Amino acid sequence: MTVAVIKQHLIDPEICIRCNTCEETCPVDAVTHDGNNYVVDATICNHCMDCISPCPTGSIDNWRVVTKTYSLEEQFSWEELPKQEEVAADTSSSSEAVEALEDEINALLNEARKGLGGKPVAPHSASKPTVNLYNRAKPAIATVTGNFRLTDAEASSDIRHIILDFGQLPFPVLEGQSIGIVAPGMDANGKPHVARLYSVASPRGGEKPNSNNLALTVKREQGGVCSNYLCDLPRGAKIEVTGPFGATFLMPDDPAANIIMICTGTGSAPFRGFTERRRRAMPDAPGRLVLFFGARRPEELPYFGPLQRVPDKLLTKHLCYSRVPGEERVYVQDGIRRQAAQVGELLRNEATHVYLCGLKGMETGVEEAFAEACKAVGLDWPNLKQTMREAGRYHVETY
Amino acid sequence: MNIMNVDYTTKIPNNVNLTEDRQVLKALEGWHPGYLDWWNDMGPEGFQESLVYLRTAVSVDPKGWAKFDYVRMPEYRWGVLLAPQDEQRLVNFGQHKGEKAWQEVPGEYRAMLRRLVVVQGDTEPASVEQQRHLGKTAPSLYDMRNLFQVNVEEGRHLWAMVYLLQKYFGRDGREEADDLLRRRSGDEDAPRMLGAFNEATPDWLSFFMFTFFTDRDGKMQLESLAQSGFDPLSRTCRFMLTEEAHHMFVGETGVSRVLQRTCDAMKAAGIEDPNEIERVRALGVIDLPTMQKKMNLHYSLSLDLFGSEVSTNAANFYNSGLKGRFQETKIDDDHRLTNDTYKVLKLVDGEITLVDEPALTALNMRLRDDYTEDCAKGVERWNKVIEKAGVNFRLELPHTAFHRQIGEFANVQATPKGIILGDADWRKVRDDYLPSAADGDFIASLMTPESEPGKFANWIAPPKVGIDNKPGDFEYVKIAA
Numbered sequence: 001m002t003v004a005v006i007k008q009h010l011i012d013p014e015i016c017i018r019c020n021t022c023e024e025t026c027p028v029d030a031v032t033h034d035g036n037n038y039v040v041d042a043t044i045c046n047h048c049m050d051c052i053s054p055c056p057t058g059s060i061d062n063w064r065v066v067t068k069t070y071s072l073e074e075q076f077s078w079e080e081l082p083k084q085e086e087v088a089a090d091t092s093s094s095s096e097a098v099e100a101l102e103d104e105i106n107a108l109l110n111e112a113r114k115g116l117g118g119k120p121v122a123p124h125s126a127s128k129p130t131v132n133l134y135n136r137a138k139p140a141i142a143t144v145t146g147n148f149r150l151t152d153a154e155a156s157s158d159i160r161h162i163i164l165d166f167g168q169l170p171f172p173v174l175e176g177q178s179i180g181i182v183a184p185g186m187d188a189n190g191k192p193h194v195a196r197l198y199s200v201a202s203p204r205g206g207e208k209p210n211s212n213n214l215a216l217t218v219k220r221e222q223g224g225v226c227s228n229y230l231c232d233l234p235r236g237a238k239i240e241v242t243g244p245f246g247a248t249f250l251m252p253d254d255p256a257a258n259i260i261m262i263c264t265g266t267g268s269a270p271f272r273g274f275t276e277r278r279r280r281a282m283p284d285a286p287g288r289l290v291l292f293f294g295a296r297r298p299e300e301l302p303y304f305g306p307l308q309r310v311p312d313k314l315l316t317k318h319l320c321y322s323r324v325p326g327e328e329r330v331y332v333q334d335g336i337r338r339q340a341a342q343v344g345e346l347l348r349n350e351a352t353h354v355y356l357c358g359l360k361g362m363e364t365g366v367e368e369a370f371a372e373a374c375k376a377v378g379l380d381w382p383n384l385k386q387t388m389r390e391a392g393r394y395h396v397e398t399y
Numbered sequence: 400m401n402i403m404n405v406d407y408t409t410k411i412p413n414n415v416n417l418t419e420d421r422q423v424l425k426a427l428e429g430w431h432p433g434y435l436d437w438w439n440d441m442g443p444e445g446f447q448e449s450l451v452y453l454r455t456a457v458s459v460d461p462k463g464w465a466k467f468d469y470v471r472m473p474e475y476r477w478g479v480l481l482a483p484q485d486e487q488r489l490v491n492f493g494q495h496k497g498e499k500a501w502q503e504v505p506g507e508y509r510a511m512l513r514r515l516v517v518v519q520g521d522t523e524p525a526s527v528e529q530q531r532h533l534g535k536t537a538p539s540l541y542d543m544r545n546l547f548q549v550n551v552e553e554g555r556h557l558w559a560m561v562y563l564l565q566k567y568f569g570r571d572g573r574e575e576a577d578d579l580l581r582r583r584s585g586d587e588d589a590p591r592m593l594g595a596f597n598e599a600t601p602d603w604l605s606f607f608m609f610t611f612f613t614d615r616d617g618k619m620q621l622e623s624l625a626q627s628g629f630d631p632l633s634r635t636c637r638f639m640l641t642e643e644a645h646h647m648f649v650g651e652t653g654v655s656r657v658l659q660r661t662c663d664a665m666k667a668a669g670i671e672d673p674n675e676i677e678r679v680r681a682l683g684v685i686d687l688p689t690m691q692k693k694m695n696l697h698y699s700l701s702l703d704l705f706g707s708e709v710s711t712n713a714a715n716f717y718n719s720g721l722k723g724r725f726q727e728t729k730i731d732d733d734h735r736l737t738n739d740t741y742k743v744l745k746l747v748d749g750e751i752t753l754v755d756e757p758a759l760t761a762l763n764m765r766l767r768d769d770y771t772e773d774c775a776k777g778v779e780r781w782n783k784v785i786e787k788a789g790v791n792f793r794l795e796l797p798h799t800a801f802h803r804q805i806g807e808f809a810n811v812q813a814t815p816k817g818i819i820l821g822d823a824d825w826r827k828v829r830d831d832y833l834p835s836a837a838d839g840d841f842i843a844s845l846m847t848p849e850s851e852p853g854k855f856a857n858w859i860a861p862p863k864v865g866i867d868n869k870p871g872d873f874e875y876v877k878i879a880a
Contacts, residue, residue: 015863017651018776019644025461035776053465056645057652058864079783107868117462187872188853189861194870 007098008069009040009047014080015059022051022060032072039075047119052110063106065098097122097247101132105180105245108197113249115356115363115396116389123353123392125257126250127204130172132243136182136195139240142166144233145213152299158220159266159302160231161201164241165213171241173200173214175273176249176355176395180242183229196226197245199357199397201269203277217269217302249355249395251277255285258352260343262332262366264294267358267398268302274355275315287351289315290342294332294358296323333365337372344377347384353393360398412457412478415562426565427479430576434557437580438473442527443550446534447473450877451547452866454645456480456555459638467867469877475551479562481634490628492727492734493720500630504567508719512629513568515722517575518592519620520560521582523553525596526609528584533606536846538856542603544866544875545649549610552642559635567631594804595700602842603859604657604685608697611650611777616704618643619725619770626723651777652862655784659860660684662788673792680841683857687785687792689842692834694794695815698774699802705767707806708743714759724762725769741765744799746807751800751817771796802833850878 011022011031016038023031023038030044031051051060064070064084084101097120099109113120134140146163173179178197187193202215220231233239251274252259261271271291278285295301298321307317320335321327336343346352347370356366371381388394411417417424439447451472456464459480488500504512527550537543557579564572582589585597595613600606621643625636661684665671670678679686706713716722717736724730732739739758744751758765775796782793798817800808812825815832834842849856853872865873 012863015652017644017648017780019647021641021644024641050461054461054641056648058866058868061868111868188851189855189871191871194872 005065005067005098006042006069007047008042008064008066009045010062010064010070010075010081011038011040012059012062012081013037013078015057017057017059019056021054021056025051025054034076037076037078039072041072042069049119053114061107061110062103065101098131099247100243100245102135102242104136104195105132105197105242108195109178109246112197112397112399115360115398116394118386118389120248120395121390121392122248122250123252123254123257125252125254126392127174127253129174129177129244129247129250131245131247133171134242136192136242139182139242140166140169140171142169142171142213142239142241144235144237144239146215147231147233147235150217150302150304155297155299157265157296157300158231159300160218160220161302162216162218162230162233163207163213164216164239165211167212169212171212171214171244173204173244175200175203175251175277176270177244177246179214179216179244181226181230182240182242183226184240187225193225195242198230199266199269199273200244201272203273203280205280209280215269215272217266217272219266248392249357249397252353254351255282255287256351257287258290258346258349259287260290260292260346260352260354262292262336262354262356262358262362264332264358264362266302267356267362268293270357270397271355272303275310279310279314283314288346290318290339290346291315292318292320292332292335292339294320294322294330294335294362297321298324331365332362333369336366336369340369340373340376343370344373344379347374347379348377350391350393353395354388355395355397357397358399362398363396410476411558412455412476413480414459415479415481415566417479420566423562423566426573426576427562430561430565430573430580433577433580434477434554434561435473437524438527438554441524441531441583442554443472443534443547444531446543446547446876446878447471449879452544452869452873452875453548453551454867456638456642459483464641472547472551475554477551477555477558479558480638481631482637484630484634488630488633490720491626492723493628493718494735495628495720496734498628498720500628500633502630504629508629508721509568511716511719512632512721513564513571513575515624515716516560516563516568516632517579519624520557520564520575520579521592522596522617523557523560524579525582525584525591525593526550526600526613527553528591529596529598529600529609530606533600533603536603536848537850538603538846538859539849539854539861540852540875540878541855541862541865541873542653542859543850545653546606547876549614549646549649552645555642556639559639563631563635593704595704598700601839602846603653604690604693604842605697607650607653607657608693609650610646611654612694612697612701612774613704614643614646614650615773616701616770618647619705619766619773622725623723623727623766626727628720632721647777651780653859654690655781656860656862657685657858658687658690658781658784659788660858661687661690662785662790663860665790666788671791673790683845685842685845685858687790687794689834689838691794692832692838694778695797695801696833698796701770702767702799703803703805705770705806706763708745708764708767709756709760710763711760713762714757717759717762725766744807746800746811749819751798751808751813751819767799771799797832850876 030041100106142164145165148161150161151159178199180195182195183193198216200214201217206213218230221227318335320330320332322329374381450469453470455466490498561576564576584591590597621636621640625633627633664682664684673687676686736758740755741758741761742753743756743761743764745754797815800813800817801815811819813819845858852874855861
């Protein structure tokens, strides 16, 4: 038996300095205060996120998944935020997408989705995700069954394909979801390391159908505690995993859906999952998959080899290289510009979904290219972006 | 940088249509090199080349005014941003109440308005000058970043005031704008206009106290100027208030983290009595009585910024519709105050007494009362930190008469409880209530820099959350970039 849950916006009274910025900013007057606390009225708040970035303290960015909302009176009386209750509930019935039940993970996801410019919405046809089955206190234990270097031995970047097997443990993921990894040990201040999120690079069902495993695409970051931990894991190593996380950056299950995928580097991970899912579940789908994939050079493009073997009928590939000696630098936005006519045509189509994944900052160039493509077909990109986002057809995850 | 070819349309984010306002653009172009010289001479010392993770406002809507990225401070985009115009806005108080808000300076108020803008403008660069040495002793990269954020935003506030001067006050305005760059905090020949802005900010505790107490005066002043019938001033100040909130945050959480660390260290060492100053100091943390003394100092200096309790200038500003009360439009009265009175604390025959004064002339006192109330709420949150840690100690705001240089109590000495003392008695107890040279030396001895990401100096606790939701080990400043 499960009950409907609500994602409630709350302000942390321990961190808030009562500066009134949120109340001033809120376009629907959902924020109010008494002599004690600033609080959000759950009956008014529409999760537009306008208050989030102006807050000087970060106290504004708190969420609880609840079965009954906290009243204003309760919130006024708080000296600290209540803990997230264990909600044994069907998160899929919530009116708001519940991406995770942990503050730390929600913060990471919110950060990754800033480029959306508003509330993330899942595609209408997406399957219902499971979230936060495992957490820091109760992680899943997985076994490393593969760890391969994807980039050329000569390439400066070390990007790896890592396979984690869950044995008998249920760990249901959808394409586009992430998992959390906390490197073992303590940081310089004697505290546990912070969690890192990695997008799942395999489709639901695993690397091969019905193999209870999943794949990650991990780049070794210089000095990065978690990425080095992962990249150095030998086969057979046991690893603690939390998640799955994410309830909006999901693949439409509609075979008619066109999917434009734009990525750089390890941002390709979810799109490997998307492509494999299409191939497995609906190989003759009428909807088109279009990929714009940026890397410095072919040698540094993860999955370069396997990608060559993906038939064009399934996936239209536009590989964009920015550092091939003697060649013009091509970034993903340049790739989009070169295909402006096709992109503009796709953007006019209400069956088209757009996904961006990769390095933070890529949104700017991509959006400029979209704006140009839109203009040519008589569309206004800022409006279209909002329409698409609200319909669950525009998605951003950048780190 | 080639100053001759600065692209002002991209250099100065603005929502005042600068590209089509040739005259003002030209004036700002003329002023800009001097500003950069000032920033390089008097801005943060030793970190001008570092990459700092800063928030830049590029527009005034909620999504545009908090863009975070690494920036070299001299390349920060100081914008001219005014809160959106409300076509229906009226003058909301004083003798012009009910008239349409002014888009141009009314001739008869030109001098008064210019004075208001100049005094406000003068405080902005002053605090940057006062804080310029602090980068070298930052207790963490997080704190260093917050300092620099405060600094660049004070710089932007100067731009905001200079824009008003150049746009609305002609040649006088341009001269005043140049003078804002000429005066220097603490300079004997050309000091800043207000006392607290000529005091030194010798250490980080002073910085936190300054941002809590002195920047809060700024908040009150900006809020009452945001009520102004002169609409461009109102719109400028409304947007500045959103940035000022960050400065309050730095001060409140800074002090709060110092208290947290001290209490934690006392508990860990089994020290129950907060007055065992030497034992607490031996732990390398700042004892609570010294925190109280620093608070006494900064609160009393900041009270002086409100001017005389009874002031005909304040009455004139109000009556003319130039400067309102704190949250004027939320107050339920006639907004003219011609027949009202307000209780003012005065010295009558050597006694501190509340006296009824005409409400119009008592406006400074009223704003100061609102300020005190605002401060007291923050102090209560500090006390919660102490209480939660299980330490038996309470911080208290000192009496209004304590340690004053301006107004009713400038010529007497009073204790923090408000008991008036003779000079000889005062000299005996002065160091019990205000930081002594030895206290200053002790605090200075703790000011060793910590520049490893995620690490904090021993005397201060880490913050509860990072800026822009960044993780604890985020490199907020790339010093040698």
